[in-house]
Amino acid sequence: MSNVWLTAYDRGVPEHVEVAQFSSLVDMFERTVERFQERPAFSNMGRVITYGALDKASARLAHHLRNVLGLQPGERVAIMLPNLLQYPIAFFGVIRAGLVVVNVNPLYTAPELEHQLRDSGACTIIVLENFCATLQVALRTVDVPNVIVTRVGDELARPKAILTDLVVRHVRRLIPRWHIAGAMQWRRILSVRVKPNLPQVETGLNDIALLQYTGGTTGGAKGAVLTHGNVLANALILGAWFAAVGTHKGEKYLVALPLYHALALICQVVNRFILGGCGVLITNPRDLNGLVAEMRRHRFRSLAGVPSLFQALAQHPDIGKVDFSETVACCSGGAPLPLVVAEVWKSATGLTIVDGYGLTEAAGVAVMNPLGARPQRSGIGVPVCSTEIEIRREDGSVAASDEPGEIYVRGPQVMRGYHNQPEETARAIDAGGFLATGDIAAMGRDGYLTLIDRKKDMAIVGGFNVFPSEVDDVLLRHPGIREAAVVAVPDAHSGEAILACVVRQNPHLTEAEVIAHARASLTGYKVPRRVVFLDVLPKTPVGKVLRRVLRDALVEPGQ
Structure with a gap:
């Protein structure tokens, strides 16, 4: 099938995006912070960190990892943090040190954490103190030499930092007793005020940036190997896609999905970071009252979520008090969007949910609805820039228009493979570079896709x-x-x-x-x-x- 979907693109959205405009995520970061020094990069719990301050903080961490701990290029650093200011500092610090990020769900049990640490070969972990008791148990059976511990209030301004940590520890009692010998304190590492001696990093687009573990919804979690090029490709593709609604200086975007997930990290943070945006980090989106209260404090241009989040927000009694006057995109992914959820969200907010589709193995997004005006919602949309989609039958042949089949994806965002699992990689990616997703959809004659369900479900x-x-x-x-x-x-x-x-x-x-x-x-x-x-x-x-x-x-x- 020819790329019929190109006619659906918003005006000005290109067929292809040039990934090589940056040589790596390190290059992207350093050029971006130089450009937007004084702009706010992230906010959380009332504290704002600018691009310039993020530059300095991540440089201190990169210096410590390489020059103090002696980590070598390509070694793995696990990040076990919720949406706090510590996360972007940690992520960019690890990347700038020439190391590989291993994102870890903070809610993992000890066996789940043990599996991921062992499978990834992580030699260092940056962890919120709240989860140190779980880490302590995991460390009985897996060796991680370097443990860096942070508290919720570490990046907040005093006296709020002190008060926050007192509440977390003594009022809400969210920190179980723990003891990890040799654990280092985040605040002490980042308090070094001397100009850090940044490691010389020669990182290219084909080097590994992330071991991003699949959610394990259909079995054990596998580490998707995502390169600097994979991450930049999806971020730049979405930057081109969102150009249809324009970019405002210092615009805010709401980050309610966890940053250890590819959808939030790559498709929101890296994408908007390149353009000088400010991410409003929501630490606990399950607290709907707190989330809606935070939404009321900011005028944000975009937010992303899964259908269940939009459904819950639409039913919240205070959703009508949120100022959506500057919001141009509400993007849904992660699961099929029931039409009834789109309808109740439209009724509650006046906004249309823009549906899309992606997966960890494709660094986030592969299909999305155009952001320009359309008469009606049309499934999950069309293949994004630089991306090819085929719908295949069980025998591997390409399905006819409107015939359900498995989604196959090819593009610069598709992973290199699964970490240490060559057989799984061979099953997932064919000789032509197409990724078998395990998801069922149908493609219409106009190139629009309707997601039906997971093949295994x-x-x-x-x-x-x-x-x-x-x-x-x-x-x-x-x-x-x-x-x-x-x-x-x-x-x-x-x-x-x-x-x-x-x-x-x-x-x-x-x-x-x-x-x-x-x-x-x-x-x-x-x-x-x-x-x-x-x-x-x-x-x-x-x-x-x-x-x-x-x-x-x-x-x-x-x-």
Whole structure:
């Protein structure tokens, strides 16, 4: 299929983006901070750090890592931090030292943390004190020689820093007891006021920048090897894409997704950083009251989230008090966007959610809707600049227009492969450089894609394919349902059957009412056979429902 989607691009958006305008992320950083010295780069908890201050702080950290600890180019440094000012300092400090970032979910259990540290070969970890007890347990079985510990208030202005740390430790009691011999203090490392002797770094576009671990929603987490070129490609592609709505000097963008996730780090932070934007870091987006309060303090140009975040915000009683007058883009990714969520968000805010699609292995985004005016929402959009998409059948042939098949992606943002897993890499990336995503979509004659579901989530009921997201969308339209996710369970008659997991808005909602609602919109084999009511649905940190966890919890052993 020819690149028919190019006709859908907003005016001025190029077919290709030149990645080599920077020689590496280090080059990008140093040229950008020189250009925007006095502009605010990030804000968090009332503290603002400028591009110039970020330059100095990250240089001190880079100096310590290379010249004090003696780390060599290419060694791995794990970052186990939530959205605090410490994160961008750590990220750029590690990159400037010629080292590789290993992003770690701060909510990991000790076994999960142990696996990632061992698999990545991390020799250093930068960790928030709140999670040191977990790290202490992991360190019993994996050796990480250098541990740098930071507190929540370390980058805040005094006396707020002192007060914040007192509240975290003694009022909210968020820091379990821990002891890690030889642990270094972040504040002491960054308090060195002498001009740091920055290491001489010769880093190129093909050098590794990140070991970005997949969320593990369909199995054990694997480390996607992302190069400086991969990261810059996606950041520059999105910069070109967003040029359709213009860039304002020092514009703010809301970072509610965790920075250890590719969508927030690459598609928001690196992308907007190049353009001189200011990221408003939300430390705990699960605190909806705190998130909405922070949204009310800033006029931001863009925000990104997963469907569940937009749904929750739309239902918040104070969302109408947020000033969206400067907001030009609300971008959704990470999971199929139910039409009902787009509708309730539009009703609550007057804004249209711009849907998109990406994955860790493609450094964030591969498909997105144009940002210019369109008469209606059209699925997840079209392939972004420099990106090719093919929809393939099971036999590997290219599917016809509107025929569902697996998404294959090729472009400069596609990973080099999986760390230390050549067989998995060979299965994921074919000889032509196309990445098999495991996601099912259909492409129309105009190049627009409609995401259907994950290939591994698809159920086969009596020989018929059932995509859970389609059933989810129907269930969410019931006013008595707050959240819903369906999974496939073994069935003696039909092979598999559909089981609905529902969080009630109406506490009196019954199983019969849910099934009757589904039957009114779905053909028989798609209707849930059973309904289970839960208090919450298990999710990844970015809000994707963990269907595998639901299925494992609800299917009896031996079935």
